[in-house]
Amino acid sequence: NKGHYDHYMQKEIHEQPESLTTTMRGRLIRGGSSKSKTVLLGGLKDHLKTIRRSRRIVFIGCGTSYNAALAARPILEELSGVPVTMEIASDLLDRQGPIYREDTAIFVSQSGETADTLLALQYALDNGALCVGITNTVGSAIARNTHCGVHINAGAEIGVASTKAYTSQIVVMAMLALAIGGDTISNEARREAIIDGLFDLPNKVREVLKQDQEMKDLAKLLISEQSLLVFGRGFNYATALEGALKVKEVALMHSEGILAGEMKHGPLALVDENLPIIVLATRDACFSKQQSVIQQLHARKGRLIVMCSKGDAASVCPAESCRIIEVPHVEDCLQPVINIIPLQLLAYHLTVLRGFNVDQPRNLAKSVTTQ
Ligand code: UD1
Ligand code: BG6
Numbered sequence: 501n502k503g504h505y506d507h508y509m510q511k512e513i514h515e516q517p518e519s520l521t522t523t524m525r526g527r528l529i530r531g532g533s534s535k536s537k538t539v540l541l542g543g544l545k546d547h548l549k550t551i552r553r554s555r556r557i558v559f560i561g562c563g564t565s566y567n568a569a570l571a572a573r574p575i576l577e578e579l580s581g582v583p584v585t586m587e588i589a590s591d592l593l594d595r596q597g598p599i600y601r602e603d604t605a606i607f608v609s610q611s612g613e614t615a616d617t618l619l620a621l622q623y624a625l626d627n628g629a630l631c632v633g634i635t636n637t638v639g640s641a642i643a644r645n646t647h648c649g650v651h652i653n654a655g656a657e658i659g660v661a662s663t664k665a666y667t668s669q670i671v672v673m674a675m676l677a678l679a680i681g682g683d684t685i686s687n688e689a690r691r692e693a694i695i696d697g698l699f700d701l702p703n704k705v706r707e708v709l710k711q712d713q714e715m716k717d718l719a720k721l722l723i724s725e726q727s728l729l730v731f732g733r734g735f736n737y738a739t740a741l742e743g744a745l746k747v748k749e750v751a752l753m754h755s756e757g758i759l760a761g762e763m764k765h766g767p768l769a770l771v772d773e774n775l776p777i778i779v780l781a782t783r784d785a786c787f788s789k790q791q792s793v794i795q796q797l798h799a800r801k802g803r804l805i806v807m808c809s810k811g812d813a814a815s816v817c818p819a820e821s822c823r824i825i826e827v828p829h830v831e832d833c834l835q836p837v838i839n840i841i842p843l844q845l846l847a848y849h850l851t852v853l854r855g856f857n858v859d860q861p862r863n864l865a866k867s868v869t870t871q
Pocket of ligand 1: 638642
C-alpha cells in the first residue's frame, strides 16, 4: 500500500524517521545516570565475547548492503579495535578468498536471499568462521543459516532500489560497533555521544527530508546529463558509492562514486565545465581535506554541487560558484544516514522526470536469487 505516495521508493524514502525508530526500538537504553546508556542486541548478546576475540571481522554483501557495511566500517574499527575487511560476495567466491576459524563473518542482506551472499555464507560456514547475519527478513535463508544476528526491522521494502533498509542497516551496524566495543572507560564519551545521536537521528532525518523540493529542482537541472560524479571520503565514501548507485539503478544515468583521496590518480582528468560533480563535505575529521578537493575541482572549472553541514556554505564555497545542499550535522559515524537522503531524493526525482519506472528499474530485480 503506497498510501498517498505515487511510488514505493518515494514512500520508503519518506518513512525513514519511522523505520529507523523501529530499528532502534528496545535496543537503546538510556537510564537516569549517564552510566546506564547502553545497547542491547538480543540476537548477539551470547556471542559478543567470541566476536571481540576474533582476529578479524569480514563484512560480506552485495549492492546497497555492501555499501551500508562500508559506511559502518570506520566506527566498527574504532570501537572494536578488531581489523575489519570488506568483501563483495561474488568476488570472495571468485577468488575463494581466505576465511578462517578465527574470523567473524558478517553477512549483510536486506532480503536475506541473495544468491551470492548465501553461497558466501555456506563457504564461510565450511571454513569454520563465526557467521553473523544482518537482515530485514525474519525466516530468510541468511537469518536461518547464520549462527546469530540482528534483524533490522525496517519493515517490508518494495521498491527495487533499497533506501530505508540502507539507513537501518547502518544504524544496526553502529549499534553493533557499540555492543562489540563494550564499556571501556576510554571510549565512554564517544559511546554516549553516539547513543545520544542515535536517539535524535529520526528527528534529524525528518529535517533533511524537508529538502524534497530542493532536490526536485536540482533534478530538473540535471535531467539531460549523461553522467554524474559523487566524491566522498572517510565515513562518506560509502555515501558516494550509494548515491551513485541510486542514480544509476533508477534514473538510468551513468554515475560513479569516487574516493576523493584518489582524485589525482585519474578522476581529475574528467573534470571540465560541463560534468556535474557532487562533493560530500560535511563536518568531520576529513573536512579540511574535502575543502582542498573543492578548491582543486573549482580551479579546473568543475561544475560543483557541494553537500555541507548547516551554516558551512561560505566555508566550502566562498565564491558562490557552486550549488549547495545543506544538511543537519550529526555524530560523524551517523552522518552517512543523513547524507544519503538528499541523494535518494535526487535519484527519485531524476527518474520520475526522465519518465522511467522508479519501483522496477529496467533489467533489475529486488532479490537476485540466481548467480
Ligand atoms: C527478539 C524477537 C522480537 C522480540 C524481542 C524481545 C524475533 C524475530 N525477534 O528480537 O520479536 O520483540 O526479541 O526481546 O522473534 N538471527 C540470526 N541471523 C540473522 C538475524 C537474526 O541468527 O541474520 C537470530 C538472532 O541471533 C536471534 C534471533 O534471530 O537469536 C532474533 O533476532 P532479532 O530479531 O534481531 O532479536 P531481538 O532484537 O532480540
Ligand atoms: C539487488 C537489489 O541487486 O540486490 C539491490 O536490486 C540490493 O537493491 C542487492 O542492494 C542486494 O540485496 P540484499 O537483499 O542482499 O540486500
